[in-house]
Amino acid sequence: MMQKIAIIGLGLIGSSIAHAARRGALAKQVVGFDASADVRGRAAKLGFCDVIADDIADCVKDAELVILCAPVGAYPSIAPLIAPHLAQGAILSDVGSVKGAVIRDIGPHVPPGVHFIPAHPIAGTEYSGPEAGFSSLFDGRWAILTPVPGSDEAAVKKLRAFWQGLGSQVDVMDAAHHDLVLAITSHLPHLIAYNIVGTAHDLEQVTEGEVIKYSAGGFRDFTRIAASDPTMWRDVFLNNREAVLEVLGRFNEDLSQLTRAIRNNDGQMLFDFFTRTRAIRRAIIDVGQDSAAPNFGRNKS
Ligand code: NAP
Numbered sequence: 001m002m003q004k005i006a007i008i009g010l011g012l013i014g015s016s017i018a019h020a021a022r023r024g025a026l027a028k029q030v031v032g033f034d035a036s037a038d039v040r041g042r043a044a045k046l047g048f049c050d051v052i053a054d055d056i057a058d059c060v061k062d063a064e065l066v067i068l069c070a071p072v073g074a075y076p077s078i079a080p081l082i083a084p085h086l087a088q089g090a091i092l093s094d095v096g097s098v099k100g101a102v103i104r105d106i107g108p109h110v111p112p113g114v115h116f117i118p119a120h121p122i123a124g125t126e127y128s129g130p131e132a133g134f135s136s137l138f139d140g141r142w143a144i145l146t147p148v149p150g151s152d153e154a155a156v157k158k159l160r161a162f163w164q165g166l167g168s169q170v171d172v173m174d175a176a177h178h179d180l181v182l183a184i185t186s187h188l189p190h191l192i193a194y195n196i197v198g199t200a201h202d203l204e205q206v207t208e209g210e211v212i213k214y215s216a217g218g219f220r221d222f223t224r225i226a227a228s229d230p231t232m233w234r235d236v237f238l239n240n241r242e243a244v245l246e247v248l249g250r251f252n253e254d255l256s257q258l259t260r261a262i263r264n265n266d267g268q269m270l271f272d273f274f275t276r277t278r279a280i281r282r283a284i285i286d287v288g289q290d291s292a293a294p295n296f297g298r299n300k301s
Pocket of ligand 1: 098
């Protein structure tokens with residue numbers, strides 16, 4: 001059990017960490033801070049932290065573990081505010097969805113004697129804010145740690161144990177690899193969802209009423225992802241530009257191939273392609289990362 005952990009940013013992920021840390025009795029005291037006074041007030045009412053600090057320096061002071069849970073675009077302004085107040089031997093971590101940019105922005109501010117170990121839980125929902133958090137968010141999901149060169153092994157072990165205590169399975173990889181893997185498994189799917197929902201909305205021959213009425217045809221599964229937090233996702237694309245552009249290039253090439261197959265009546269190509277992708281869905285269910293229930297377990301179609 002840690003004496004004190006500090007959480008900066010009390011939205012979906014920050015509040016879920018607080019809930020899960022309490023469930024797992026991982027810290028004697030969980031102290032939270034958010035830049036927004038309104039969020040601080042709501043978090044205090046919800047009670048998932050032991051203390052809500054009004055000052056960011058008080059929040060991190062004497063904490064064994066400090067976790068940044070704000071949108072990654074806010075990190076450059078947070079780092080210099082907390083750096084002088086971090087305790088010797090503390091672990092400074094985060095949950096940002098990109099890792100190379102986080103190391104670029106935070107790394108230069110980390111004082112000697114503080115262990116900087118970036119992290120990213122692969123868990124979330126389309127909801128944001130302190131009300132959105134819940135203790136089981138990380139159960140059975142992966143958390144990826146991306147230690148920097150020279151990261152202290154014992155500190156990495158301690159952070160790994162913390163994430164396991166929150167319910168996660170833990171993997172370790174370098175930041176560049178993380179950013180490429182997440183570009184294809186998370187960032188590109190979000191971009192496609194935002195785009196398809198935007199295109200449908202703009203399609204003048206089909207009314208918005210019809211798009212909503214007949215959405216069970218597949219569209220609504222995209223709308224869930226496209227309802228994700230605009231600030232967070234703006235920051236993800238601006239901070240993982242190269243990897244996203246790389247996978248987007250490949251995606252466009254494959255889309256051209258499918259376009260050509262449709263134009264050329266190449267049924268065999270389409271059948272083979274769709275058969276290959278169906279196997280991926282089965283593999284995701286086999287490793288327990290989704291439910292095999294028809295229609296994602298929804299009652300009605
Ligand atoms: P969220 O629900 O919007 O919460 C973020 C909170 O941080 C908000 O309360 C925000 O306040 C606050 N904040 C903004 N700037 C701040 C600052 N300078 N100092 C302190 N607090 C600040 O977002 P979230 O979904 O929890 O995402 C937080 C982080 O988790 C992001 O870095 C994201 O990349 C990462 N992540 C998200 C998911 C997901 O599915 N949502 C999954 C994995 C990782 P205001 O609302 O007033 O701006």
